[in-house]
Amino acid sequence: MATEVEKIFVDSGAVLQGHFLLTSGLHSPHYWEKFKVLQHPRYTEQLCRMIAHHFRESGAQVVAGPTVGGVILAFEVARELGLRGIFAEREGDGRAFKRGFHIGHDERVLVVDDVLTTGQSIREVLEAVKKLGGKVVGVGVMVDRSQADVALGVPLFSCHKVSVVTYKPEECPLCRAGVPLVRPGGG
Secondary structure, three states, rough: HHHHHHHHHHHHOEEEEEEEEEEOOOEEEEEEOHHHHHHOOHHHHHOOOOHHHHHHHOOOOOEEEEEOOHHHHHHHHHHHHOOEEEEEEEOOOEEEEOOOOOOOOOEEEEEEEEEEOHHHHHHHHHHHHHHOOOEEEEEEEEOOOOOOOOOOOOOOEEEOOOOOEEEEEHOOOHHHHOOEOOOOOOO
């Protein structure tokens, strides 16, 4: 299955080479542009079905993701499971559920996101769920590109695990070589 998922990313032109500034602040010679995949409903449906299948027996009652890519994934995984799909938006240093979204006390929440690197976006959603009294049953991502196991305190499922080197800015050999740094995405 991993090679099938990687093929989706390669075929859609989502695996980029260069010198990239990641959302985490780290630098990398590789970037997985998830929106190149998410623009194709059939690919999105296929990946979200994998996440939904893995968590079908989790007892989830709602699916939540962070803005921006997590909005699409939360909707599609929720559709696959017959649940509500909501998203948490940036608020201050974290995230919050706005627009009338709610999570009931002890409501079981599946958190989804597109690409896991450091887990910061996911942790922010987990915190927003806890603030409302929800109970996280697991986390599902399209691609796990973390260098080390990211401890989230709940079961983690990724459609694909890839080993991609990242650098702290002060240790980046691409910076030292003068390769122009690109900040991909819309952020």
